Amino acid sequence: MPGVGLDRTMTRCIFCKDSLGQFTTREHILPESLGGGDWAVLPNGLCCDACQNRFGSEIEQQALGDYPLSFFRVFLGIPTKKVKAPWFNSWEGKIRASLQPGAFGFDPVLSFEKATVDGSKTQIRLIAHPLKPDMVCRFLLKMGIEVFAANVPNDVFRVKFDAARYYALTGDKTVLWWYLQHERMDEAFHFMIRGVSEHEWSQNVSLEVIELEAEQEMFHLSLLYLDLFVPLTTGVQPQMGGLEEPKFRLFRV
């Protein structure tokens, strides 16, 4: 009967592939706490509330609190969703953004405070390594699937993306995944000291899906001094020839 009921052809979740759930929340492809604005909102009807919730509460939090995204948020002073200064924990204490270019806050743990007073410690060491690379990888896969969906909504349901969407959502995998990180530290220091202008931001933050050979797809997230690449289809092998550590780092999960 025309005009009766909801048009279910318009809503289908790109992660669980179901049409029956609720589709009421706004999903940011790039989270607000990484600087994603209205330009980064996924079109309605593509991510159900249950999946959105799961990403928000289980995966995004952990990925955003882990290296390299924690460093990016704190040292560039990108506020959290609740407009608080971001922070992360190190062994020596809590590192806080001050929201002033070139300045950071530090709340030492008691043992470190004592060690600095007696002179046995004079430096803070920050470990530039993810504690949970699987969460970083799943978070990148989530963004990649969403970017593809925003551009080609019908093709995102193809079987070739099933392994990626399933691993992103559930953490269960049948193949090994990986992501490649490219970090330009000289540029990072430049932005940390000087701050980031609106213009620099709009010119140097991007999310794109790159089509490779033989129906393979790769997601590329570019955040000023930091590039992250993750394959969205299985069978893509990392090409590390000529890419030197630590500028380029490969994480297998």
Ligand SMILES: [Zn+2]
């Ligand atoms: Zn869903």
